[in-house]
Amino acid sequence: MKLAISGKGGVGKTTFASFLIRTFNDLGKHVLAIDADPDANLAAAIGIDNSNEITPIAEMKELIFERTEVQPGSIGGFFKLNPRVDDLPDALSVKLDNIKLMRLGGVKKGGSGCICPESTLLKALITHIVLARDEVVVMDMEAGIEHLGRATAQAVDKLLVVVEPGRRSIDTAGHIKKLASEIGLKNIALIGNKIRKDQDEEFLKQHLPDFEFLGFLPYDDELIEADLNGISPYDVHSSVKAEVKNMINKL
Secondary structure, rough: OOEEEOOOOOOOOHHHHHHHHHHHOOOOOOOOEEEEOOOOHHHHHHOOOOOOOEEEOHHHHHHHHHHHHOOOOOOOOOOOOOOOOOOOHHHHHHHEEEEEEEOOOOOOOOOOOOOHHHHHHHHHHHHHHHHHOOEEEEEEEEOOOOOOHHHHHHHHHHHEEEOOOOHHHHHHHHHHHHHHHHHOOOEEEEEEEEOOOHHHHHHHHOOOOOOOOEEEOOOHHHHHHHHHOOHHHHHHHOOOOHHHHHHHHOO
């Protein structure tokens, strides 16, 4: 199963991704977790020690030069568009139980649609992970879906968009749906998060009538405390665990 997770910053996307990943792990699945959001720290949310010491692949200059034959930071020129990446998930991931985690990092670029060695390597890696790996793959994406190319997107089983009761979150969901449709990714479901009362759930259903909702997660102070205390939200007592397990059964 290949799952991509997106949503506006601050909606709880990475927390939801960590619950998915840890639940799959508890179910005995081998999981490849991809942190593709430069502003998030999926490793810490999962519960991997010293997560701040993990070097993002986009910052591995020697590796990028070795695989693309061009120095990172350069734009244009000639370089390999199909660099070898099949060994990287095993060589560069950090592990926790049956979970392997890779941190992609961001590509600093001017303008849009940059063709540069870093971007080329990351896209080739994502394509390999989605098309050729046999683990459960969970990708924590940016609010956009920049790392997904057309071929990759069509092989993703589900794009899960996390939303919270609020106008900006709803607008972002619509934007993500438009971007996804442009590359042929039509299998989209929403997860309503930070639900405090029935009215919150109804608000989301009313303003996002064209979407499938996979489920709704309650607002939980325990998860905020876990983040403040630097521990995985999965390791505190929360009803979110049972809800996420139900979502996996639906998937």
